[in-house]
Amino acid sequence: MVTTLLDARHARHIAEQVPDPELPMLTLADLGVLRGVDLTDDGTVVATLTPTYSGCPAMAEMRADVAARLRDAGYAHVEIRTALDPPWSSDWITQEGRRKLADHGIAPPGAAPRHGTAPVPLVLSPTRHTVPCPRCGSADTEETSRFAATSCKALWRCRACREPFEYVKEI
Amino acid sequence: MSDDHVYMTLAEGHEDDTRWAYGTGFEDPLHGVDTTVPEGVDPAELAAECVALADDALVSAQRLAEWTTRAPELEEEVALANIGLDLLGQARLLYSRAGQADGTDRSEDAYAYFRDAGDFRNVRLAELPCGDFAFSIVRMLLLSSWRLARFQRLTAHADPVLAAIATKGVKELAYHRQYAAEWAVRLGDGTPESHRRMRTALEKAAPYLGELFTACDVREEVVADLRQVTAAAGLPMPVYRPLSGSGRHGEHTEHLAPLLAELQSVARAHPEAAW
Numbered sequence: 001m002v003t004t005l006l007d008a009r010h011a012r013h014i015a016e017q018v019p020d021p022e023l024p025m026l027t028l029a030d031l032g033v034l035r036g037v038d039l040t041d042d043g044t045v046v047a048t049l050t051p052t053y054s055g056c057p058a059m060a061e062m063r064a065d066v067a068a069r070l071r072d073a074g075y076a077h078v079e080i081r082t083a084l085d086p087p088w089s090s091d092w093i094t095q096e097g098r099r100k101l102a103d104h105g106i107a108p109p110g111a112a113p114r115h116g117t118a119p120v121p122l123v124l125s126p127t128r129h130t131v132p133c134p135r136c137g138s139a140d141t142e143e144t145s146r147f148a149a150t151s152c153k154a155l156w157r158c159r160a161c162r163e164p165f166e167y168v169k170e171i
Numbered sequence: 172m173s174d175d176h177v178y179m180t181l182a183e184g185h186e187d188d189t190r191w192a193y194g195t196g197f198e199d200p201l202h203g204v205d206t207t208v209p210e211g212v213d214p215a216e217l218a219a220e221c222v223a224l225a226d227d228a229l230v231s232a233q234r235l236a237e238w239t240t241r242a243p244e245l246e247e248e249v250a251l252a253n254i255g256l257d258l259l260g261q262a263r264l265l266y267s268r269a270g271q272a273d274g275t276d277r278s279e280d281a282y283a284y285f286r287d288a289g290d291f292r293n294v295r296l297a298e299l300p301c302g303d304f305a306f307s308i309v310r311m312l313l314l315s316s317w318r319l320a321r322f323q324r325l326t327a328h329a330d331p332v333l334a335a336i337a338t339k340g341v342k343e344l345a346y347h348r349q350y351a352a353e354w355a356v357r358l359g360d361g362t363p364e365s366h367r368r369m370r371t372a373l374e375k376a377a378p379y380l381g382e383l384f385t386a387c388d389v390r391e392e393v394v395a396d397l398r399q400v401t402a403a404a405g406l407p408m409p410v411y412r413p414l415s416g417s418g419r420h421g422e423h424t425e426h427l428a429p430l431l432a433e434l435q436s437v438a439r440a441h442p443e444a445a446w
Contacts, residue, residue, distance in 0.1 A: 048203075051260075051339075053256075053257060053260060053339075053343060054257055054260030054261045054263075054264060054336070054339055054340060054343060055256040055257045055258070055259050055260025055261070055263075056260065057256075059200070060198070063202065079203065080202065080203055081202075081203030081204070082200075082201060082202050082203045082204050083204075084201075084204060084264075084332065084335035084336065084338075084339065085331065085334070085335035085338065086338070087335065087338050087339035087342065088339075113345070115323075115341050115342060115345065117323065117326070117327070119320065119323065119392050119395075120319060120323070120341065120345045120348075122348060122349070122352055122396055122399055122400075123349075124352060124353070124356055124399065124400070124403045144246060145246035145247075145249060145250060146250065146346065146349075146350060147246075147249050147250035147252075147253035147254070147350075148249060148253075149249070151253055151256060151257065155246070155249075169346075171342045171343075171346075
């Protein structure tokens with residue numbers, strides 16, 4: 001029993017260290033897409049992942065990476081499950097993950113909007129939404145494009161240090 | 172840790188060729204999801220619902236991809252491609268769900284690549300040619316407003332898989348609608364030329380609205396969005412006579428078949444290929 005517990009903890013540790021394919025400064029645990037790692041009675045490691053965006057092309061890569069790392073670590077039987085519910089939220093990026101993003105010049109997300117059953121309001125007036133520059137810390141920044149190189153990021157620029165930077169969107 | 176180093180970690184090889192270029196072996200977007208259809212849910216109805224929503228998304232994604240290298244600005248090109256990618260992702264999940272539900276166990280590829288135009292159930296608004304940027308924006312506004320309202324209802328669907336796909340999609344569609352609405356206001360309230368083009372685009376798209384409101388009535392939400400945007404943009408609400416026929420019954424314009432011919436050409440030329 002003790003061995004099983006240790007193995008489960010070890011397997012979780014291995015899976016947690018897998019880097020995200022598109023934001024490799026983050027592990028899958030930092031990003032919050034690794035939803036669980038369990039060891040079944042017959043010794044199968046079951047890792048559960050959740051996709052960030054429906055169209056995220058990195059999802060298949062994440063599944064393959066987790067399976068490969070666990071197998072490399074000696075777990076012969078690995079099963080990858082997908083959890084769609086609850087859907088991933090940028091709120092799940094850990095404090096550690098947010099620090100790493102900022103260290104690499106990517107602004108971490110603010111609090112995600114909550115969508116209930118009431119119609120999602122369409123806001124057309126300019127909103128005061130400040131994203132501090134991850135390089136110089138200035139609040140004098142502006143959005144250049146809400147869509148960027150990957151689904152999860154927007155493109156911003158800093159008016160103070162003139163540097164463009166990426167920003168992980170709230171979702 | 173430098174950025175160079177952090178990206179290098181991705182190049183670490185595995186012995187079993189799991190890098191992207193070789194394929195990952197995880198083709199099913201619903202891999203490892205419990206796919207039991209719950210009691211009380213009609214599997215055929217569920218599959219039909221998923222196919223219609225997936226067809227809207229796939230056809231829209233294909234039209235959005237046509238803007239690549241042609242959009243007015245690089246940022247818009249990236250935005251249109253990203254929105255298309257979200258929709259493609261939704262289509263993949265929905266096709267997979269349809270294949271499990273209707274008992275045929277068809278893959279997403281079977282739905283996307285090996286059906287003809289008459290088998291598609293997307294609304295005709297999605298398949299119309301891109302036209303100018305104004306028309307593409309008006310179309311995105313109408314389709315994303317409708318889809319957002321529809322998906323919000325589906326979050327309470329008795330099938331947990333469809334409900335989960337919808338819950339996730341709501342977050343993405345809110346961004347799509349926001350993008351289209353902001354451009355609609357900018358163009359409608361812009362120069363006389365951009366205003367004229369927006370009016371023309373609205374008049375061209377409006378007759379196809381009736382088709383969106385047949386199966387599930389979310390007319391109120393869509394009309395409210397349209398009122399809000401046209402008021403802010405200084406555009407008139409379009410007055411229209413709905414067209415007869417419906418893409419939901421497989422009745423399409425002459426524009427769908429050429430779109431599919433291009434979309435399906437590689438898969439049909441090499442039906443056994445894997446990627």
